[in-house]
Amino acid sequence: MAFDPDTELMLKVRRDDRAAFETLVVKYQRPVLNMIYRSISDPTEAEDLSQNVFVQVWKSRGRYKPSAKFSTWLFTIARNMCLNEVRRRARHPADSLDKPLTDATDGNESVWQVPDPGAKSPVENALSAELHRRVDAALAALPEDQRTALLLLRHHHMPYEEIAKVLRCSLSATKSIIHRARATLRDQLKPYLQS
Amino acid sequence: MNCTQFQAEFDRLLDGQLDARTSESLRAHLANCPDCAAAWGGYEGAWAAFASAPELEPSSNFAARVMSGIERVERELPARVWSFPRLARWFAPVTAALALFAAATGIWTHYESDADQTASQELVVNLPVVQHLDLLNDLDIIANLDRLAPPPEHDPIEEMMSALWNS
Numbered sequence: 001m002a003f004d005p006d007t008e009l010m011l012k013v014r015r016d017d018r019a020a021f022e023t024l025v026v027k028y029q030r031p032v033l034n035m036i037y038r039s040i041s042d043p044t045e046a047e048d049l050s051q052n053v054f055v056q057v058w059k060s061r062g063r064y065k066p067s068a069k070f071s072t073w074l075f076t077i078a079r080n081m082c083l084n085e086v087r088r089r090a091r092h093p094a095d096s097l098d099k100p101l102t103d104a105t106d107g108n109e110s111v112w113q114v115p116d117p118g119a120k121s122p123v124e125n126a127l128s129a130e131l132h133r134r135v136d137a138a139l140a141a142l143p144e145d146q147r148t149a150l151l152l153l154r155h156h157h158m159p160y161e162e163i164a165k166v167l168r169c170s171l172s173a174t175k176s177i178i179h180r181a182r183a184t185l186r187d188q189l190k191p192y193l194q195s
Numbered sequence: 196m197n198c199t200q201f202q203a204e205f206d207r208l209l210d211g212q213l214d215a216r217t218s219e220s221l222r223a224h225l226a227n228c229p230d231c232a233a234a235w236g237g238y239e240g241a242w243a244a245f246a247s248a249p250e251l252e253p254s255s256n257f258a259a260r261v262m263s264g265i266e267r268v269e270r271e272l273p274a275r276v277w278s279f280p281r282l283a284r285w286f287a288p289v290t291a292a293l294a295l296f297a298a299a300t301g302i303w304t305h306y307e308s309d310a311d312q313t314a315s316q317e318l319v320v321n322l323p324v325v326q327h328l329d330l331l332n333d334l335d336i337i338a339n340l341d342r343l344a345p346p347p348e349h350d351p352i353e354e355m356m357s358a359l360w361n362s
Contacts, residue, residue, distance in 0.1 A: 018262065018265070021262075021265070022258055022261075022262060025257070025258045025261050025262075026258050029253040029257045029258065029261075030250065030251075030252070030253055033251055033253050033257075034250050034251050037251045043251055046251065047253070047254060047257070050253070050257075051257065051260050051261050051264055052264070054261040054264075054265075055261060055264040055265055055268060058265040058268065059265075059268060131244055132244075132247075132248045132249060134244075135244050135245050135248045136248065139245070150245065153210060154245065154246055155250075157210075159212070160210075160212070175206065178206050179205070179206050182205070182206065182209075182238060182241065182242060183238075185241045185242070185245060186237045186238050186240075186241040188241075189240070189241045189244055190237055190241075192244075193237065193240040193241065193244065
């Protein structure tokens with residue numbers, strides 16, 4: 001069986017190789033962070049939780065089996081921790097108030113990757129920002145499994161079979177989830193796309 | 196390919212999960228069907244808007260903070276050896292082992308006491324006074340003298356003592 005490079009790295013991690021672990025962290029920090037951020041809508045909390053996901057990966061390294069793709073295993077852990085956080089916030093609603101995005105200049109905060117302002121006119125930028133706000137709202141309104149499926153497709157280009165494993169459902173159910181999510185997104189964004 | 200079949204393949208077409216021949220066939224249908232072209236436009240446009248939305252960029256020290264997090268975990272690990280979750284994990288098997296041990300000890304003790312009883316019987320049987328009482332044909336009575344209730348009408352011990360006294 002041919003291992004993918006991540007699996008080989010993870011096998012090194014199982015032998016306490018910290019350099020291999022750091023390589024995996026650097027590679028996956030962004031998709032994990034964005035997947036979590038889209039679920040809890042708080043950049044600071046998303047960063048903390050993402051870091052905890054990787055710490056959990058380290059703690060669970062002995063239980064990793066190379067029969068599973070590393071990314072599937074990682075995103076399953078990330079999803080479970082994210083669901084736990086969402087449940088915790090549901091039990092303690094005071095914690096779920098979205099904090100304003102802080103001005104991140106000290107390197108300790110996550111920052112938005114914004115497009116080059118010189119590439120578009122101010123009007124185009126305003127329309128684009130409005131569309132992105134609508135995308136965020138539409139995504140936040142999706143059921144958790146639909147949102148997770150779309151994020152795995154977008155950030156990691158994960159095959160349907162792997163998404164099915166992360167969502168713990170069949171391949172046909174996964175295809176249905178993806179289709180419904182996209183149809184909802186299309187319906188929600190239709191007025192803004194036409195304009 | 197009809198419109199229903201075409202629209203059923205929207206997702207796989209968007210995700211590049213179709214073979215070249217099927218993709219080509221779908222594109223050909225798209226070029227000749229205004230309804231499907233409109234449906235595809237909305238579907239593809241929404242996905243493009245989603246895909247172009249800005250991403251959150253991890254902080255520059257993200258990996259460093261994770262690495263210091265695992266350092267902390269490693270340092271705390273020995274102190275947590277006897278933490279409650281670990282004890283809870285061992286509680287069931289240890290309890291089961293203790294129960295088995297107790298059961299085995301009980302059985303052993305039971306047989307051991309039977310062996311003691313047999314030895315006591317042999318000791319009693321060999322006593323001259325007991326032989327004198329002629330009770331050797333009922334070892335159970337000898338072994339369980341203290342448990343017999345009510346006491347026998349003719350207490351052999353008392354009779355023996357009386358006989359000795361009278362003589």
